[in-house]
Amino acid sequence: MSETTLVKGASLYGDRTADLLLRDGVIAEIGSISTPDGARIVDADGLIALPGLVDLHTHLREPGREDAETILTGSRAAAVGGYTAVLAMANTSPVTDTAEAAERVHDLGRAAGLVDVHPVGAVTGGLGGEELAELGLMHRSRARVSVFSDDGRCVADARVMRRALEYVKAFGGVVSQHAQDPSLAGPTSCCHEGELSGRLGLPGWPGIAEEVVVARDVMLARHTGSRVHVAHASTAGTVEVLRWAKSLGIEVTAEVTPHHLLLTTDLLAGYDPTYKVNPPLRPQEDVDALRAALADGTIDAVATDHAPHARHDKEHAFVDAAFGMLGLETALPVVASVMVSSGLMTWAEVARVMSSTPAAIAGLGSQGRPLEVGQPANLVLVDPAATLVVDRERSVSLSRNNPWHGRTLGASVVATFLRGRPTVLGGELTEP
Numbered sequence: 001m002s003e004t005t006l007v008k009g010a011s012l013y014g015d016r017t018a019d020l021l022l023r024d025g026v027i028a029e030i031g032s033i034s035t036p037d038g039a040r041i042v043d044a045d046g047l048i049a050l051p052g053l054v055d056l057h058t059h060l061r062e063p064g065r066e067d068a069e070t071i072l073t074g075s076r077a078a079a080v081g082g083y084t085a086v087l088a089m090a091n092t093s094p095v096t097d098t099a100e101a102a103e104r105v106h107d108l109g110r111a112a113g114l115v116d117v118h119p120v121g122a123v124t125g126g127l128g129g130e131e132l133a134e135l136g137l138m139h140r141s142r143a144r145v146s147v148f149s150d151d152g153r154c155v156a157d158a159r160v161m162r163r164a165l166e167y168v169k170a171f172g173g174v175v176s177q178h179a180q181d182p183s184l185a186g187p188t189s190c191c192h193e194g195e196l197s198g199r200l201g202l203p204g205w206p207g208i209a210e211e212v213v214v215a216r217d218v219m220l221a222r223h224t225g226s227r228v229h230v231a232h233a234s235t236a237g238t239v240e241v242l243r244w245a246k247s248l249g250i251e252v253t254a255e256v257t258p259h260h261l262l263l264t265t266d267l268l269a270g271y272d273p274t275y276k277v278n279p280p281l282r283p284q285e286d287v288d289a290l291r292a293a294l295a296d297g298t299i300d301a302v303a304t305d306h307a308p309h310a311r312h313d314k315e316h317a318f319v320d321a322a323f324g325m326l327g328l329e330t331a332l333p334v335v336a337s338v339m340v341s342s343g344l345m346t347w348a349e350v351a352r353v354m355s356s357t358p359a360a361i362a363g364l365g366s367q368g369r370p371l372e373v374g375q376p377a378n379l380v381l382v383d384p385a386a387t388l389v390v391d392r393e394r395s396v397s398l399s400r401n402n403p404w405h406g407r408t409l410g411a412s413v414v415a416t417f418l419r420g421r422p423t424v425l426g427g428e429l430t431e432p
């Protein structure tokens with residue numbers, strides 16, 4: 001059954017004001033529109049319309065850890081955050097390293113029906129770092145996998161990385177690298193290496209462990225003529241490598257997380273595992289470099305790295321707790337607070353880094369499209385004047401490892417539409 005919605009008086013990209021008619025899954029009309037019979041009316045006075053957000057980096061935990069998140073609950077969190085598509089990382093149990101596993105994630109995403117769930121395929125079997133997974137079969141499957149990553153682990157072996165890049169080039173795929181040289185930052189490294197890690201007695205994770213892998217991978221991308229994507233870039237040195245590689249025309253893209261744009265390493269002083277994440281929170285100099293790089297295009301996208309964890313995996317001594325923090329529901333408010341309120345970016349630029357560019361990186365043809373007549377009606381309405389105090393108990397995620405709890409953030413997501421159908425209205429899910 002087709003439904004029609006008239007969005008009244010939205011400010012498109014924070015610029016000109018217009019009504020949007022959503023019908024048969026597309027934007028049917030833009031302008032000054034009188035209400036068609038039977039149409040739902042959404043008053044968007046004072047709201048900004050942007051294309052639906054696209055997250056290049058989400059952990060949905062299904063299959064294997066449905067106590068932390070499922071494809072359904074993660075989809076809910078995504079919709080509430082203004083997303084219409086997410087890429088679901090492969091580090092599930094079992095790992096998404098076969099066509100069947102990818103199709104299962106894809107189908108569960110379809111069944112949830114709140115956002116487009118695109119599985120990321122593992123680069124290596126079982127994330128083992130040695131044998132390439134079924135990259136071609138995953139791509140040719142119903143899931144059409146185009147993004148491959150061993151995220152959670154680094155593809156540390158240069159020969160394996162080279163072969164993966166050569167392989168995905170054939171079908172225009174991309175390898176998303178969790179850049180962490182294991183010989184410089186091993187599995188227990190959990191605090192930015194510096195004065196603080198020494199004082200706290202926490203194993204250090206130096207920025208150079210990220211930067212050497214990024215430098216190696218851009219050279220491999222140049223050598224193979226293939227595309228590499230840097231997941232969760234976290235240091236000023238990584239930004240320098242990216243700037244240099246892009247100046248040479250190397251096909252590299254990069255993402256930054258909301259938490260690396262705002263939170264700093266000194267939060268670890270209280271040993272609260274909520275702030276334990278990989279890569280670790282960095283000093284203010286790195287945060288400043290990441291913001292500047294996002295504003296000038298050196299970093300292409302914001303990705304959440306939404307990493308839900310059950311209480312019993314997080315509530316441990318800092319060194320033993322799981323790495324990761326929630327992100328989907330708060331990403332846009334964080335970006336608005338850090339980048340827009342400060343004047344570093346416009347809303348149109350937010351649409352670029354949170355929607356159109358991530359969609360292009362992942363090769364999603366029907367997402368991240370401009371708000372124009374005939375385009376798929378994937379969009380989000382944002383209240384730029386709202387302030388919200390984050391309450392982790394109000395989250396629709398199954399997990400509670402929310403680093404923003406108690407913080408005041410600017411802007412809130414009021415409505416999300418997936419192919420014309422509202423998934424969120426008045427800030428709440430339309431379905432329980």
Ligand SMILES: NC(=O)N[C@@H](CC(=O)O)C(=O)O
Pocket residue numbers: 059091151152153178276277278279305307308323324325
């Ligand atoms: N970011 C994290 O700290 N954790 C991620 C893995 C990852 O993104 O490396 C997870 O799967 O929990």
Ligand SMILES: [Zn+2]
Pocket residue numbers: 151152153178231232278279
């Ligand atoms: Zn990672």
Ligand SMILES: [Zn+2]
Pocket residue numbers: 057059089151152305307
């Ligand atoms: Zn991740």
